[in-house]
Amino acid sequence: MIKVIIKSFFILKITSYLKFFLKNLKKNYFFIGPFFLPRKIEKITVLTSPFIDKKSRDQIQIKEFKVILFIKNFDLNLLNFILKNKNIEGILINFHFL
Template sequence: MIKIILKSFFIEEINSYLKIFKNIIKKKYSIIGPFFFPLKIEKFTFLVSPHVDKKARDQIQIKYFKVILYILNFDKKIIYFIIKNKNIKGLNIFFSFI
């Protein structure tokens, strides 16, 4: 069984990868998921002018999206696809064998 974790700042990139992945899998492999995890939000506040105006501040918000898939029966074709497409810009793909 393979556990695949997809992380990104944009949900559109995860959805496009899942469409491509499901087209390749078709019905040959049994898949569990995808499971969409809750959105993780980090908020930062920093001073714009630290010397004069202490009330002048900017706020930044970063959103993280996370999806997990499980593939029960697999072969070399799926492993090569995951390794080949591991370095997609803006999408972090982690996989492990369970």
């Protein structure tokens, strides 16, 4: 069994990659998921003027989206497909063998 973890800051990139990935997976392989995990929100407050105004601040928010997919049966062709499509801009793809 392979556990595929997909992370990105953009939900649209994840959904478009999942459509492409699942369209090619449905033909030959049995999979469980995809499971959308709760997004991780990181909030940062930055001083805009550190010398004069302590009260003038900017707030930045970073959201990270995460999806998990399990693939039951796999072979060498699937591993080549995952490795070939792993380097997509804006998406981090990890896979673990269970």
